[in-house]
Amino acid sequence: MATRLVWVQLGGDLMFSGFMVNAWQAGTIVAVVAGIVGFFVVLRGSAFPAHAIPNGAFAGAAGANLIGINPLIGLGVFSLGAALGIGGLSRRGRPDAVTALALVMMLALGAAFLSQSTQYEPEIFSLLFGEILGVSTSQILPVGVLGIVSVACVTVLYRRLLLTSIAPEMAAARGLRPQSIDTAFLIVVAMATTMTVPVVGALLIFTLMIGPPAAARCFTNRTERALALSVAFALVTVWLAIACSYKTNWPVGFFVSAFSTTFFLAGRLFRALRARRSVYPISSVTALARSQG
Amino acid sequence: MHTLIEPGFFGSAPVHVALVIGAVTAIVSAVVGVFAVIRSQSFAGHALTDVATTGGSGAFYLGISPLLGFIGGGVIGAGAMDLVGVQRVRSRDIATGVVLGSASGLAALFLYLDTTQSATTGATQQILFGSIFTIDPSTIPLVVILSVVTLVAVALIYRPLLISSFSAELAQARGINARVIGLIFMVAMAVSVGLSSIAVGSILSTALLIGPPATSVRLVTHVRSAVIVASVIGVVTAWLGILFAYDSYYWIPSTQGLPVSFFIVALIFLCYLVSGLSAVRRSIEWLRASFGSSSAAT
Numbered sequence: 389m390a391t392r393l394v395w396v397q398l399g400g401d402l403m404f405s406g407f408m409v410n411a412w413q414a415g416t417i418v419a420v421v422a423g424i425v426g427f428f429v430v431l432r433g434s435a436f437p438a439h440a441i442p443n444g445a446f447a448g449a450a451g452a453n454l455i456g457i458n459p460l461i462g463l464g465v466f467s468l469g470a471a472l473g474i475g476g477l478s479r480r481g482r483p484d485a486v487t488a489l490a491l492v493m494m495l496a497l498g499a500a501f502l503s504q505s506t507q508y509e510p511e512i513f514s515l516l517f518g519e520i521l522g523v524s525t526s527q528i529l530p531v532g533v534l535g536i537v538s539v540a541c542v543t544v545l546y547r548r549l550l551l552t553s554i555a556p557e558m559a560a561a562r563g564l565r566p567q568s569i570d571t572a573f574l575i576v577v578a579m580a581t582t583m584t585v586p587v588v589g590a591l592l593i594f595t596l597m598i599g600p601p602a603a604a605r606c607f608t609n610r611t612e613r614a615l616a617l618s619v620a621f622a623l624v625t626v627w628l629a630i631a632c633s634y635k636t637n638w639p640v641g642f643f644v645s646a647f648s649t650t651f652f653l654a655g656r657l658f659r660a661l662r663a664r665r666s667v668y669p670i671s672s673v674t675a676l677a678r679s680q681g
Numbered sequence: 682m683h684t685l686i687e688p689g690f691f692g693s694a695p696v697h698v699a700l701v702i703g704a705v706t707a708i709v710s711a712v713v714g715v716f717a718v719i720r721s722q723s724f725a726g727h728a729l730t731d732v733a734t735t736g737g738s739g740a741f742y743l744g745i746s747p748l749l750g751f752i753g754g755g756v757i758g759a760g761a762m763d764l765v766g767v768q769r770v771r772s773r774d775i776a777t778g779v780v781l782g783s784a785s786g787l788a789a790l791f792l793y794l795d796t797t798q799s800a801t802t803g804a805t806q807q808i809l810f811g812s813i814f815t816i817d818p819s820t821i822p823l824v825v826i827l828s829v830v831t832l833v834a835v836a837l838i839y840r841p842l843l844i845s846s847f848s849a850e851l852a853q854a855r856g857i858n859a860r861v862i863g864l865i866f867m868v869a870m871a872v873s874v875g876l877s878s879i880a881v882g883s884i885l886s887t888a889l890l891i892g893p894p895a896t897s898v899r900l901v902t903h904v905r906s907a908v909i910v911a912s913v914i915g916v917v918t919a920w921l922g923i924l925f926a927y928d929s930y931y932w933i934p935s936t937q938g939l940p941v942s943f944f945i946v947a948l949i950f951l952c953y954l955v956s957g958l959s960a961v962r963r964s965i966e967w968l969r970a971s972f973g974s975s976s977a978a979t
Contacts, residue, residue: 430775433774433775435778436778439727481899481953484721484723485895487723487724488887488890489892489949489950491887492885492888493947495942496884496888496947497943503943591782591785591786591788594785602778638790638793641785644786645785652779
């Protein structure tokens with residue numbers, strides 16, 4: 389009885405009905421994908437490409453809007469172009485400078501597209517900061533499909549991603565080309581981005597790909613456990629954020645970043661309180677190599 | 682009849698302001714940017730513009746000077762990145778990402794509050810993209826003073842910054858506190874990007890910070906010459922971009938022309954790509970020269 393009263397007080401009946409169902413579904417898919425893909429973003433230290441691809445991709449939506457095609461096509465073309473451009477140019481230049489240049493070039497194109505169309509302005513906010521409470525039923529299926537494809541790609545690349553991130557020398561000895569793996573991984577990030585940007589926004593997907601996985605790595609040294617924790621933290625972050633956003637009407641991006649930062653700080657506190665250990669003990673690397681060979 | 686310089690370019694007051702601010706920003710960004718590129722801190726340099734934007738939107742909401750907001754946000758962000766772990770190379774980008782993520786969340790909140798409570802439309806676009814043609818001339822003195830302060834700060838820590846950027850061991854042997862130097866540099870970079878993002882928008886801020894320096898370090902080997910080459914590239918691209926943007930009002934009569942940021946960024950990107958080509962040509966030439974001299978010696 390008492391729990392029922394609390395439920396009604398919190399607006400539980402409305403929170404899980406109608407358009408809110410879409411928000412919960414889309415949020416859950418995005419959290420799982422971000423938790424998994426983000427784990428490797430953090431492991432490989434590729435936070436900058438993970439920021440550049442979604443942010444630059446939104447310019448693609450502006451371009452598609454200008455020539456009157458589906459924004460998803462623009463997002464897809466731009467995020468894939470960003471992934472290939474960063475991967476390709478990084479072979480001959482400094483990766484971080486190349487990423488910065490690719491990002492500003494896409495944003496500048498976005499600014500040019502926006503200057504030519506007049507009715508676009510309000511959509512900038514939602515593409516950057518997300519409009520998860522306004523997700524339509526037709527958006528769920530593409531998000532789900534691309535989410536499954538991204539996770540499938542990560543599963544296929546799993547061993548190679550781990551080996552090139554943790555023990556690059558050993559990966560080279562086994563004939564893995566780190567730059568090809570890098571480009572393949574950036575394409576996965578681009579796929580995870582394309583569908584999630586119109587749903588949750590470019591800034592939010594980045595926050596989800598960094599905060600929860602970085603927090604998870606503070607709590608455990610085991611790869612599988614950290615991956616599971618990363619997904620769990622991302623889920624809790626998104627669910628709490630949707631609930632808070634529903635209650636307060638504030639943007640969901642604010643709550644996502646607030647909760648994932650809280651997880652990260654808790655992780656750092658946990659690690660500081662425990663005796664310091666090396667993040668990847670040598671035994672786990674040799675075990676990985678053994679299972680590979 | 683189109684000419685290279687459309688009529689009225691040199692007579693227009695907004696163009697004068699744009700040319701001055703463009704040159705000042707380009708030079709400060711080039712000096713700070715060469716170190717950002719050498720130290721592989723492009724991500725921090727870009728993230729600081731977004732963090733500064735958060736400060737700007739917060740100031741917008743609170744009704745205080747946006748310039749103070751931009752710079753305050755940037756300096757707090759630089760301190761936070763250092764605290765989370767910017768000094769360790771392995772965790773540096775993640776630390777930057779965490780700070781950037783939380784700043785973005787705050788920016789979302791501030792912009793939401795701005796647009797819903799004070800009914801100011803266009804705040805998002807103004808803060809993100811800025812416009813070099815709509816700068817208030819009264820901000821020029823402040824921009825110039827803060828630019829000089831940044832340049833002096835970099836000049837004061839030039840040697841230790843250079844040494845700690847290239848070799849942590851050497852810096853330690855010389856008794857340089859690399860962390861303090863790194864923090865001073867981050868704060869200088871925060872002031873610089875805060876300034877440039879309020880003047881020219883956050884896109885151009887990152888473009889001027891990273892583009893010309895990344896191009897110049899491919900062309901020359903000495904840091905001093907890299908700073909000079911980067912400044913020249915920055916100023917030339919900024920001025921050409923302003924000229925093209927002004928002319929573009931005449932190219933496409935039906936619309937309002939193309940934004941300055943588009944032209945400047947496109948020129949900077951082009952410079953970077955071309956420098957890659959010439960680097961290839963130069964290295965081939967160098968190989969030929971060295972082989973030629975060795976064969977001449979024997």
